[in-house]
Amino acid sequence: MEKLTFTSPVFGPIHSRRLGSSLGINLMPASRKVCNFNCIYCECGWNPDPLQPKKKEESLMPGRETVALALEKKLRMLAKEGKSPDAITFSGNGEPTLHPDFSGIVQDTMVLKNKWSPGTKVCVLSNSANLDKKGVMEGLMMADLRIMKIDSAIEKTLRIINNPTAGYSLQRTVSLLKRFGGDFTLQTMFLTGSIDGKVVDNTTGQELEAWFVLVDELKPRQVMVYTLDRQTPAPGLKKCPAEKLDSIARVLKDKGIDVIVAG
Ligand code: SF4
Secondary structure (H helix, E strand, O other): OOOOOOOOOEEEEEEEOOOEEEEEEEOOOOOOOEOOOOOOOOOOOOOOOOOOOOOHHHHOOOOHHHHHHHHHHHHHHHHHOOOOOOEEEEEOOEOHHHOOOHHHHHHHHHHHHHHHOOOOEEEEEEOOOOOOOOOHHHHHHHOOEEEEEOOOOOHHHHHHHHOOOOOOOHHHHHHHHHHHOOOOEEEEEOEEEEEOOEEEEOOOHHHHHHHHHHHHHHOOOEEEEEOOOOOOOOOOEEEOOHHHHHHHHHHHHHOOOEEEEEO
C-alpha cells in the first residue's frame, strides 16, 4: 500500500474530513512511524520491524524548542496570509503522547495559537493507551479537543483491530478515560473483513450493544464514527456502509449525544 508519512514537526494545512483545514503537528520522526498500537487500518502502514537496524536520524523525535519554532513560523505566515487554520492537530507518524515532552509541547502550542490564531482549536488524536504515563493526562487536558480512540468495547476484537503492545488493558483504559469527566470526543473506526483467517467485524449486534454501553458509561461530549478512507496495510478489510454508520449515529443522537459521521 501507499503509506502516508508526514514531515516533522509541522505539516499542512491539509483538509481533514473531521476537522476542516488542519495544521498538523507530527511529534514522531519524519521518516518512521512510532506507535504502541499497530492498527490493521493504519494510514502510516505497519510498524517498522523492531529487529531491522535503523539509522540514527530515523529515531529522532523533534525537541520541544524545534516544534515551537516551526509552529510559530507557520502560524505567523498563515496569519499574514489571512489563512488561519480551523485546527492545529497532533497526529502524524504515530501516537503523539509517546513524545517525552508531550505536555510541554501542548502548553507551547496553546500559547502560540492564542498569539497568532486565537480562533483555531488545538486537537490531539490519541489511541488512549498512555493515559497513565507522566504528563499525558495533563497535556491532553490543556488542548481544546481530545479525540480518543476506542475501536471496540470487546477486548478480543480491539486486540485484533489495534494490536496494542503488551500490558494494554481495555478495562484500565476505560477507567482512565472516565477521569476526563466526559470532556472528550470518543472516536471509533467501524470496519468488517478478515485478517490472518480471523473474521473482524466491530459492527455486529453484539459489538454495537457493548459499544453503546461503553458510550453510556464514558458520557463523551461528542462521538466521532468513521470508516476506512484509504487502502489499508491489511488486505481484506471493508468499509462500514454509510447506512450503518448513519444508523449508529441515529441511536446516539436520540440519546442527545453530539455525533460526527465520516463515511
Ligand atoms: S493508533 Fe493511530 S498511528 Fe497508531 S497504529 Fe493505530 S492508526 Fe496508526
